[in-house]
Amino acid sequence: LTEKSLKCLNVLVTAGPTREFFDPVRFISNPSSGKMGYALARVASLKGAEVCLVSGPTHIEAPPGVSLIPVVSALEMHSAVVERAPRCDVVIMAAAVGDYRPDVQSESKIKKGDKEITIRVVPNPDILAELGRQKREGQVLVGFAAETDDIVENARLKLLKKNLDMIVANDVRDPRSGFAVDTNRVKLIFGSGDVVDLPPMSKDEVALKIFDYVEELVKRREGF
Numbered sequence: 001l002t003e004k005s006l007k008c009l010n011v012l013v014t015a016g017p018t019r020e021f022f023d024p025v026r027f028i029s030n031p032s033s034g035k036m037g038y039a040l041a042r043v044a045s046l047k048g049a050e051v052c053l054v055s056g057p058t059h060i061e062a063p064p065g066v067s068l069i070p071v072v073s074a075l076e077m078h079s080a081v082v083e084r085a086p087r088c089d090v091v092i093m094a095a096a097v098g099d100y101r102p103d104v105q106s107e108s109k110i111k112k113g114d115k116e117i118t119i120r121v122v123p124n125p126d127i128l129a130e131l132g133r134q135k136r137e138g139q140v141l142v143g144f145a146a147e148t149d150d151i152v153e154n155a156r157l158k159l160l161k162k163n164l165d166m167i168v169a170n171d172v173r174d175p176r177s178g179f180a181v182d183t184n185r186v187k188l189i190f191g192s193g194d195v196v197d198l199p200p201m202s203k204d205e206v207a208l209k210i211f212d213y214v215e216e217l218v219k220r221r222e223g224f
């Protein structure tokens with residue numbers, strides 16, 4: 001990592017889960033630890049990029065030199081990302097964004113009782129799809145896909161639908177993959193149709209691999 005191959009590039013990474021509160025003390029969330037996104041931010045920074053890490057709540061410290069923008073909900077992540085993405089060369093959405101939020105957030109704690117309560121949820125905006133629609137010439141957009149079946153095919157559909165350059169697909173049924181573990185087994189799928197099947201490795205190693213390919217994509221865009 002001595003070569004500062006991402007020097008002068010602005011990289012935005014998202015990480016962690018989001019929390020969708022329905023009263024001041026209760027929320028809907030997911031088990032994302034943020035490890036993959038933080039590893040990506042660290043690698044990008046070591047490679048010389050200006051890195052902004054938009055992160056949901058995690059227990060990890062931001063890597064040195066990375067500017068951390070803490071957010072809680074998907075709507076907060078949406079505004080933080082949409083505001084910054086236009087000036088970024090590379091955007092990697094590794095966050096596990098909540099797909100739904102409660103339609104109302106009670107200002108006072110909902111009293112415990114014996115009766116059933118219903119929480120209605122409404123869809124959150126798909127941040128990555130929005131970035132895909134606004135993608136400018138030369139920008140590299142990378143997404144993640146947690147899949148249980150037909151991994152490559154489903155991930156490829158997401159890549160096309162969201163106008164991405166690369167998607168990192170992981171089989172969340174594999175115990176060495178996915179949420180809150182230190183390792184990940186991923187496949188990298190590209191707009192060109194190429195698929196790279198990586199063996200199980202640490203999330204730090206996955207981050208290094210991802211950036212090897214991101215660098216290639218950036219170079220290709222610059223017409224090297």
Ligand code: C5P
Binds near residue numbers: 074
């Ligand atoms: O469509 P799906 O949620 O499986 O796609 C996952 C990818 O989309 C991830 O990169 C995730 O960060 C991003 N995403 C998003 N906004 C959402 C949901 C997912 O940016 N509301």
